[in-house]
Amino acid sequence: MTESASVAVCPRCHRPVVVRDRGEYTVERAALIVANGLCVCPPAKAPTPPGDGTDPLDS
Template structure:
């Protein structure tokens, strides 16, 4: 559950990983922000037609 690099809590791989123990560890030790790749691919938000483009 802890990152071997920064010793903080790694992001959860599934919904089942969200537990009270994980939340408590995140509060005490923080959430891992290392640039190590995640075990699952991240989905990009779909682009909506007609949506204003950020400036």
């Protein structure tokens, strides 16, 4: 997640992301949502370390 001035935006789609606390609701954020929409990208998955037993090809 990157910051656009004081608004947190998604690094993939560059749209505002869901807020974490009440203080993040700003006029600037509202204007970005009206102009660009809200981020609906799926959350990034953390990579699994090799050999953790979940990948049958690791054997």
